[in-house]
Amino acid sequence: MKKQSFVSLVAYVYEEESTVKNLVLRIYNYLDRYFENFEIIIIDDASRDGTIKEIVKAGESVFVPFTLITMAWKQGVEAGIKAGIDLSIGDFVYEIDLRNVDYSLKLLRDLMDKADQGYDVVAGSAQRFQGLGTRIFYMMVNIAGHLKYDLKPENVRLVSRRAINATVRAKGRSRYRKILYKYTGFKNTLIKYTPKSKSKIKRDGSLITRLSFALDVVVSYSNIPVIFSSVLLVIFALSFVVSLVFAFIQLNFEILIKLTILMGIFGFTGMLTLSVFIIKYLETILRDTKEGSGYIIRSIERINNE
Numbered sequence: 001m002k003k004q005s006f007v008s009l010v011a012y013v014y015e016e017e018s019t020v021k022n023l024v025l026r027i028y029n030y031l032d033r034y035f036e037n038f039e040i041i042i043i044d045d046a047s048r049d050g051t052i053k054e055i056v057k058a059g060e061s062v063f064v065p066f067t068l069i070t071m072a073w074k075q076g077v078e079a080g081i082k083a084g085i086d087l088s089i090g091d092f093v094y095e096i097d098l099r100n101v102d103y104s105l106k107l108l109r110d111l112m113d114k115a116d117q118g119y120d121v122v123a124g125s126a127q128r129f130q131g132l133g134t135r136i137f138y139m140m141v142n143i144a145g146h147l148k149y150d151l152k153p154e155n156v157r158l159v160s161r162r163a164i165n166a167t168v169r170a171k172g173r174s175r176y177r178k179i180l181y182k183y184t185g186f187k188n189t190l191i192k193y194t195p196k197s198k199s200k201i202k203r204d205g206s207l208i209t210r211l212s213f214a215l216d217v218v219v220s221y222s223n224i225p226v227i228f229s230s231v232l233l234v235i236f237a238l239s240f241v242v243s244l245v246f247a248f249i250q251l252n253f254e255i256l257i258k259l260t261i262l263m264g265i266f267g268f269t270g271m272l273t274l275s276v277f278i279i280k281y282l283e284t285i286l287r288d289t290k291e292g293s294g295y296i297i298r299s300i301e302r303i304n305n306e
Contacts, residue, residue: 003112007031007038008090012080013098014045017054023098024058030105032064034112039065041088042098043080046073046298059303066304072296078177079295085164087300093164095157095177099202102126102155102195110191111158120160121181121188125152126195151178152190155201162186 009031013020024042031038040062042055052070059066069083081095092115094108103124111122159181166184167177181188 002034002036004036005091006089007035007112008088008093009038009040009096010043010081010084010088010093011041011096011098012043012045012077012084013047013051013055014074015047015049015051016098017047017050020051020098021054021058023101024055025061027096027105027108028058028062028064030108034109037064039067039088039090041067041069041084043069043071043084045071045075045077045080056301056303062304064304066302068301068303069297070299070301072298075295081177083295083297091161093159093161095159097155097202100155102197102199102201103193104196107156107191107193108158111156114189114191115158115160118187119189120163120184120186122158122191123154123178123188124156124191124193125154127192128195128198151182153201154178154190157181160186 009027011024011027016023024040028040040059042059044052044055052068055068059068067087069080069087071080071083077097085093085095092112094111103126107124111124114122163181163184163186166186167180
């Protein structure tokens with residue numbers, strides 16, 4: 001018997017011309033076996049190849065509400081999924097990155113079965129080796145976060161409408177959905193799966209772009225800037241006092257001058273690093289206080305054969 005809940009599939013894609021049509025149709029056929037009512041929303045992040053044409057072909061072959069959102073320029077998966085969620089109407093919403101479907105589609109059913117047990121947020125996490133940068137990022141946020149996040153990499157997620165509504169009511173737009181869902185207070189859980197392939201996960205932007213996003217998250221959702229500043233202040237103060245005492249005991253003013261210069265360099269470096277955190281924090285506040293959705297859409301096209 002098919003489930004009666006209305007479900008939205010919100011899927012992000014960028015330059016996947018060769019695979020997107022077949023993948024979307026596979027997902028459609030799978031969902032059609034288990035859900036009486038559902039919609040499909042595809043977000044194309046300003047692809048420069050033929051991805052959009054292939055999405056339209058897929059949409060013409062399905063018999064449920066099918067919407068194509070085209071972003072004005074490449075804005076990343078966070079902004080893209082947010083655009084799709086804002087347009088969705090489902091009681092539950094699947095969040096999928098079509099570039100990284102390394103799991104069996106049965107996982108979609110497993111996520112819903114777990115949600116039926118009372119969970120509002122259910123995510124799928126691949127059991128794979130994570131790169132050094134990924135591990136450092138999650139370690140920093142988990143250790144120094146405002147809450148006990150216990151975050152892990154996720155490739156697919158199912159979220160209830162009430163959890164989504166709770167994140168919408170949150171102030172600001174510099175948001176990391178994974179942490180926001182933790183903030184809602186609703187029950188969440190993780191399903192681990194073995195990936196079907198060992199292909200590398202596709203991520204947004206250059207290394208600089210990813211580092212900037214990571215810094216956004218660290219500044220917004222962790223105590224790392226405060227901890228770092230406090231530790232730096234203590235080290236600088238102790239080092240300066242010890243240096244002065246040592247120099248005066250030895251009555252060696254040459255050492256005193258050298259140590260003073262060294263402490264000055266150390267202090268300048270620390271203040272420069274602290275300034276980076278402060279500037280990033282102010283940038284985050286400014287972005288949060290601006291009006292708008294946090295993304296720019298070029299077009300919305302509804303395609304279906306109902």
